Amino acid sequence: MPANPTDANLRGADLRNAALEGAALRGANLRGANLTNANLRGACLHGADLRGADLRGATLSNADLRGADLTNANLTGAALLYADLTDAELYGTVMVGTDLDGANLTHADLSNANLTNANLHHADLRGANLYSADLRSADLRSANLRGADLYGADLTGADLTNAALRSADLRSANLTSANLYGANLRGANLYGADLTRTDLTNTDLTNAKKGA
Numbered sequence: 001m002p003a004n005p006t007d008a009n010l011r012g013a014d015l016r017n018a019a020l021e022g023a024a025l026r027g028a029n030l031r032g033a034n035l036t037n038a039n040l041r042g043a044c045l046h047g048a049d050l051r052g053a054d055l056r057g058a059t060l061s062n063a064d065l066r067g068a069d070l071t072n073a074n075l076t077g078a079a080l081l082y083a084d085l086t087d088a089e090l091y092g093t094v095m096v097g098t099d100l101d102g103a104n105l106t107h108a109d110l111s112n113a114n115l116t117n118a119n120l121h122h123a124d125l126r127g128a129n130l131y132s133a134d135l136r137s138a139d140l141r142s143a144n145l146r147g148a149d150l151y152g153a154d155l156t157g158a159d160l161t162n163a164a165l166r167s168a169d170l171r172s173a174n175l176t177s178a179n180l181y182g183a184n185l186r187g188a189n190l191y192g193a194d195l196t197r198t199d200l201t202n203t204d205l206t207n208a209k210k211g212a
Helices: none
Strands: 189-191 209-211
Touching: none
Parallel strands: 189 209
Antiparallel strands: none
């Protein structure tokens, strides 16, 4: 395989445990590839096709995944610390226990994604689509979710301490036992949201829309 396979066709390739740190894979076809435990730290995957790829346990910290298509990929236990996922497609992606600390997910599509127990501490999710996403027990402390679409999302037990949720759409979201201590929900839409046992201590709900 070439050292910098930009636009390479690696569809379905077996790249388990591959050493691809810093690799140039811009626009590469990695659809259905097996990248379990691969090291892609700092790799350029801008616009890459990773639909259905197996990235369990992979290291993608500081990787460039802008505009990449990760629809239905499996990123369980993967490390994406400070990765750039701006405008990435993550529809239905499995990210159970994935470490996204400090990741940039601005305007990313995470609808129907499974982010149970994921670490999104300090993550930038401004304008992200999290429609019906599973965020149970996720760590969203100090995350920026301004203007994010969380309609119907399951945030049961999630930690949103000091999170920015200004103008976020939380209609019909499940916030049972969630921690919203110090969160900013100015202008957020909470119509139909389940706030059973939710900690709203010091939460800013100025102009927030609430109702059954």
